[in-house]
Amino acid sequence: MMTSADVRGVAPAMAVPVACFLTVLFALSSWGSFTSTPFSYLGPILVAGLLVIGTGISARLLRVHGSVVVLLQLLLGTIATSLLLVRHPFPVTAAGRARVEAAMAEAYSAFNPFDLPMSAPEVAAYLVPGGVAAVLLADILAVSLRRPPMMGLVVLGVFTVPFSIIGAGGWGGVSWVVFLLTATAFLVMLRIDRAQQLGRWGRRLDEDLPVVPSAGPAVIGVSAVAIALLTPAWMPSPNVSLPGLGPGDGSGQLRVINPTVGLYGDLRRQSDEVMVTATPLYDEPTTSPSYLRILTLTKFTGTEWTPGDRDVPADQTGVATFEPPMSDETLLGEPTTYQMKASATFQSAWLPVFTHPLEITARGPWRYDEDTLDFMSTEGRDQTVAGQRWRMTAAPVEPSQERLLAAGEAGIAAPPGMTDLPLLPDEIEQIALERTAGQERPFAKAVALQNWFRHSGEFTYSLERDVGADSTALLEFLTTNKVGYCQQYATAMAVLARELGIPARVAVGFLNGDRDEDGGWQFRGRDLHAWPELWFEDIGWVRFEPTPAAADTREPRYTAGALGNARNEPEAPVPSAGTGAAPVPNRPQQEAPDTPEVADTGTEESNAGAIWAGLGILALVGVVALAAPAVIRRRRRTVRLTGDAEAGWNELGDTAIDLGLPWSGTRSPREEAAGLAPQLQHREPMLALQRIVAAVERNRYAEHRDTAAVGDDVRLVSAALREQADRRARRRARLWPASVFRRPSTSAVDGPAARSERELISS
Template sequence: MRLPITAALATMAVATTLYQLFSGGAWLWTTLGAIVVIGAVGVIASRLAVPAWLSALAQLAGLWIYLTAAFAGDEAWAMVVPTSDSVIALARLVEDGFQDIQRYAPPVPANPSIMLFTALGIGLIAVAVDLLAVRLRRAALAGLPLLALFVVPAEIVTDQIPWPAFIVAALGFTALLLADGRERIGHWGRAVLVRRMRGTAARREGDSGQLRLSGKRIGVTAIGLAVLVPALVPTLEPNPLFTFGVGAGDGRGEGNTISIPNPIVGLKGQLTLPENTPVLTYANDDNVPRYLRLYALDTFNSDVWTMSNPSGTPENRVENGPLPAPPGLTPSPQDRQVKTDIQISDDLDVEFLPLPYPPLRVTAEGDWRADRTSLMVFSTRDSTRGLRYQVISGEPKATADRLKESGEPVPEVAARYLALPRGLPPQVRQEAERVTRNRKTPYEKAVRLQEWFTDDGNFSYSVNTKSGHSNSALLDFLTSSRVGYCEQFAAAMAVMARTLGVPARVAVGYTGGTPLGGGRWQVGTHDMHAWPELYFEGVGWLPFEPTPSGTAGQGTARAPDYSMPPPDEPGPATSSPGPAGGEDEETGTTSGTPERPRNPALLDREGTITPAAPEETTSVGGRIGTGALVLLLIVLIPAALRVFVRRRRLRVVGRPVADDPGPGGGSQPSVGVRTVRRSSPVSAAWAEFDDALYDYGLSRGASETPRALSRRLAAEHGFDPLAAAAIERIATATERMLFARSPGDQRPMGEDLRRVRRALAATASRGRRIRAVLLPPSMLRRLRLVGGRLLDGFDRLESLRVRKTPG
């Protein structure tokens, strides 16, 4: 009966990792009920030895009855037996669950539809685990459905899976493997547990106890390494499942990884929430709304737009001054800057700051760092929840003439932001070329693409459409359905711009929101948005807006003036990257808006924006060297402990032996030197001598007395008279301490120990001597003993039995 119970417990252990997806703990009790029912049916099936297929059917029937009683009891007969009405009720809840999963972002509410969906999914996994591990006796394969369950929170939630949850899940699967192994060995006969005796040199077992102990040691060691090694080694490359490495820590041993969510996953969920919950408020110099960018997605891999891992060195902390220079921006006297004060609510808990682009300087509490290429500002330790900060952003004068004269992008930008997947349908390029025919410059092509999406392309806005921007979804959106929301519009324009030779990426963040009055603006969950950013050499990255706005689209989306088609009459269309306001041709300032003050620290003598000087980033070689240094320090831990123990013993040995009270005569010789107090000079000298023997590969018989040992060593290795005499004195002092009433007057043995150690080292090879210093076997032995005693505790817990007392 052990194996079906362990299978149920393993499923429950892995299911605990889902707690980050839910609000409250109701889901846990509902899921626990489903697993208990399946486990109970499995125990009964094992007891009756029914076939595997019949056991699985019985478990599915038990799960059905449980879900009926829990979620459709009013429609069932006697609140338990399923009926046609209860089946219809469950089907409706399942359908609502599908819709709610697409509607809500984690943590989801504990409504009946989501609870049913969760209990049903985990229940099916529990049936699969029981079928593989118990019925088909393939416990290792049972890890596949458990892994599928474990991957769900790892792929959805923005935070990393906490290490206690990982340990619980790993221990559950390890327990399942051990239970399966014990059952297999148990078929050969009844296992007889033999108590392990401390101090016994040899112990032989013919039962499953030793194998079970080895399995526990391997499992616990593997779990410990899986938790500790990633925490100790600096992250050099992104982890595709959990987190992205930022590339460098600050040398204080603190975390150096950051959790990056899939920005597209929660976009539709935010837009379809029933209430527009405020996420932040802000105020700026000119009371003009501006887009606040969180993420910059630079890679399209035929299935999804993704983001390269950001790199933030300690030198790029915002507290150190101006941020890195905006890529591609050549300062101009007409460029401006705006100061914005932002207050984040407690509902927005991310590790990236919403900022207008391009940010030049950020003032915020915490360890916030800027990515050099995208100017995203992120933190490895702090969160935006309740944060208040200030940002000074630049606004290049983006006139039509300036953008038309934009040169070819530099090779680094072209290689990264013009890349397209090999499987991109050729119809996408053909459609982009057809739409932008008769347009010569990249700027004119970009303006025409935006006009096509928002005006004459017959596109319509709707969030009730299938999410996605893979190759097939992109082609269907451009040529067939032409219905979507900001995700499809931004992704499609970015891909089409790349086919035309215009560097592009997708930005995800928030629109400017709605005015609150008093110069402040409020941004809510419905203002979450995606838009394309296009690159023009000399101006840098500029936002475009292909998503329809107003009543037919996203209400707070605004197209910047420079992206609008030029009027028929002559005259350049000029604007800042802001979504509103035109410029006065004489003064160059926004109409109705006074000239904004500038930060002197960011201006040169002519008053133009002076980007911060480039800062050196940590090279890959430097990060590899840091990781190698940390690993080397870990490897040298036993050597450091050996030096510490030897020095402590030498201090004790330096005391006169006559001052040390012996234990009294009559100690039993078979017990050995362990009966002497560890703080005594003689015991410390003998312990150091014994460790030196072990380090240099010299044996000591279990029944060999100290004096016999000293004589054998002197005879076998030909020690010089001084070394032989030193060993003899240590052995004699040890025997007197063990057997005599008084230790007698002996001189300190520190010099004897040093002489003996040199003599023992002379008997070993060079490799053995190096190992004795760098990886001392005596210290490794002690570390193994400590680990063995910890595992002994698990053995004793398993051996606990409830004993019935007579009467």
């Protein structure tokens, strides 16, 4: 709880909370990696944060108990946050809780750390409450508990969020500008707090001597910030800095977060923009290029597919020659060399390659995983494939159906871990066994799974529903809704194959591209796709296509008719260069809506509601800010008029300041009284002023302190001063008292402290 000595004006009371708020706000700007419109979360945090710190400042000036201040801040901050997010003031009620849960569930299902930045609604439900909570916690530590250094833990926690979720690879880190602004605001807050703490001790005994400011703390703070900014420039950096990696020498295993590249959002956008172009350099290929793979997902955690652990030697480069990926070279078609080019907007930390590369020449920070042949940037999103060129020689895979059917036991010579699964519902394994009943060979089981998804008629392709990738969503997809897009089909078939003991993984990349006028293939945003790859003995990884044909996908030629009950879907012919006929794009087809599209006014109404709620909160903050000085002034007057002579003298001084009369606060009582005397026209106020001066002098300089009250005399003098002032000055003194914003001089509150100093000197 604050004491009366702490209340020395609005400006001093605002200094530390405002500096603390700015520090947290600067730190919260590091969350800009999550959304392309940072104000979408910083705006609501700014509004709710102003309400939180405004409530704290007003309540502390009114000397409300500290615990009540925190409760008020928590209550109003929660109401403001709930209004801004779900347009309901009370999230603990049934209706409010339902809205909050719906918003959180929607944000959770839409969030993807590798589809960033995302739109505002997809992340606001998490960023805004987290930011307001950070503001409240920082204010409690720095102001309510008076532990400003501990507020640094809040800043550290804020900075940790993008590191822990996205990773430190450039795009998930903290920029030096944000760090510098945050550190500067933090140091300013510490300086203000220290000055206020020292100021409570009263006037310096040597205040007549020149003041030499202590530069030590400032030098230490500035030096620490400079060291933090400059040290990374000369410290050795790790050889590999992929998203999600910790420090290391680049020679061990690499942990990479799931980069599913926002497949759902990208497919819904149906972008026609060319992302990658593959142009043959020497001879025309005999067949169209195979699927262009970006990366493979090899580990299923039960909630998502991830690339798992990757062994990338430190001495690798982007220039490499590979042995044929199949154990039998006769399974490969004629190799073709392509000049690859990525568009400037294709922000991928993974280098697209064809499924079976034989030679790669990619200049820059690229390394590859020897098991999967995935190429990855060693600098994360600081160095992506955007705008780059690379050369690649690849050969199509042409295993015969007979060879695949003759493949031996599943899993022989396969990379380790390709059949690992977490604990899943028993129904998933039962589905895998039922759908492959009667099939003995691994390839036949795989084709049976593919046919179930593509040709049974039970499943429907749609981009209107994103059902997720965890085990619960997977079971629902396989048994209930059976509606999804390529990611659901690829991951579902891979899980079912692993349940049968067949090594499986999920590949993410592009469908077969469109032929351009120059004879190259163009892979567009609409061609993004996911498919499963299964391992067979003496053959290697083989692509399957479980996504229904409604998505304009074609099953591989070696699977068509393998069980005698699948439709034969021949591969599309390769168009010749320069042909005028436009090829059919390999794009997912969205179902046409059954009803005419109508304007969605719900979003507009929601946005309008949020805007009005924000304006209402701002208006409330404004009213509180405008009314606070007058309330504080009246409370001070009431307390002082019942106090001793010193309290009465302070009240008289504030009255003079409010009316714009001469009052410095540094002169002796008689000098201050002489400045007020011309404003008093009658004898009684003059005598009352003399009695006040005498009482103050006895209180300050007599051997024994005079505790006589002078409240009545102060009222009489103050009334006479207001009577002589003009109407404008009286109105200003009543509505916007200037004394509230002025820090009184320590000489006005010497009292016993001054006597203690003199006694100390005389002793």
